[in-house]
Amino acid sequence: MPEYAEGAPCWVDAMFTDVEAAKTFYAQVLGWTFGEAASEFGSYTQAYSDGKAVAAVVPPMPGTDAPSQWCLYFASPDAAATGEKIKAAGGELLMEPMRVGTFGTMLIAKEPSGAVFGVWQPGEHKGFEKTGEPGSFAWAEVFTRDAAKVDGFLPRVFPFQVQTMDMSGGGAGDGGGAGMDYKVFSLGAGQPALGRMVMGAEFPAEIPPYIQVFFGVPDCDEAVAAARKLGGELHFGPMDSPFGRIAALTDQQGAAFAVIDMAKRVGAVPKMTPA
Numbered sequence: 001m002p003e004y005a006e007g008a009p010c011w012v013d014a015m016f017t018d019v020e021a022a023k024t025f026y027a028q029v030l031g032w033t034f035g036e037a038a039s040e041f042g043s044y045t046q047a048y049s050d051g052k053a054v055a056a057v058v059p060p061m062p063g064t065d066a067p068s069q070w071c072l073y074f075a076s077p078d079a080a081a082t083g084e085k086i087k088a089a090g091g092e093l094l095m096e097p098m099r100v101g102t103f104g105t106m107l108i109a110k111e112p113s114g115a116v117f118g119v120w121q122p123g124e125h126k127g128f129e130k131t132g133e134p135g136s137f138a139w140a141e142v143f144t145r146d147a148a149k150v151d152g153f154l155p156r157v158f159p160f161q162v163q164t165m166d167m168s169g170g171g172a173g174d175g176g177g178a179g180m181d182y183k184v185f186s187l188g189a190g191q192p193a194l195g196r197m198v199m200g201a202e203f204p205a206e207i208p209p210y211i212q213v214f215f216g217v218p219d220c221d222e223a224v225a226a227a228r229k230l231g232g233e234l235h236f237g238p239m240d241s242p243f244g245r246i247a248a249l250t251d252q253q254g255a256a257f258a259v260i261d262m263a264k265r266v267g268a269v270p271k272m273t274p275a
Helices: 019-030 079-088 147-157 222-229
Strands: 009-015 043-049 050-058 071-074 093-100 104-110 116-124 139-145 161-165 184-185 190-200 210-216 233-239 247-248 256-261 271-275
Touching: 009 116, 009 139, 009 222, 019 043, 019 050, 071 256, 079 093, 079 104, 079 116, 079 139, 093 116, 093 161, 093 233, 116 210, 139 147, 147 161, 161 210, 222 233, 222 256, 256 271
Parallel strands: 009 050, 071 116, 139 190, 210 256
Antiparallel strands: 009 071, 043 050, 093 104, 104 116, 139 210, 161 184, 161 271, 184 190, 233 247, 247 256
């Protein structure tokens, strides 16, 4: 099982009012299977691809009315210390560090522009058992209306190096527009961890900043067709890019996600320069 460096995306989960509907949706769109619900942890249910843990779904806590959304967790050797860094950098803790049995310690936070994310200090549960393949986590991007807040915050919390992507050739989730402001946060050379996009006028004002999670698929167009057949909504794409063929969707309960066929790459990879 892989060990994740500090700041590396290491897990995703989502709350759904109708967990069974979510399981049916992602089983057909991403090919997932699901384990038994852990009743002692709020019916937390792990999703598997080829028998390897890739995500989890859970019903909302009683009395809450949270929207369905995917939450990306970043690895930390000390969740409490990371929580202090988050507060010092202008972020907010929505859930203080909480130990989850013998599995690890988690917290939920909001970066200064408003996107929600998690931090995971591993115990027995290290995180993703596979990534970068069909059926598993492939990439993530922060969508924000205030790039300066995100750019100033993330490197103060995690050991990120920041680079600017030359968008004249198009990026992973930009729609191919030239001149767009796109940053990549990396954990050393060759270890990109996260992208940062600016939300333009095409985003309705009521949509808050968020982190878009990309899942790998063997065929982007087939995944989109399966999602739409089950009540999902297509918001962007499918579009070819140097990183793969991509599309952005919401599932039938409103949770945003993206799919990417990494085997189908078109065009040259954009140049990167230190920010």
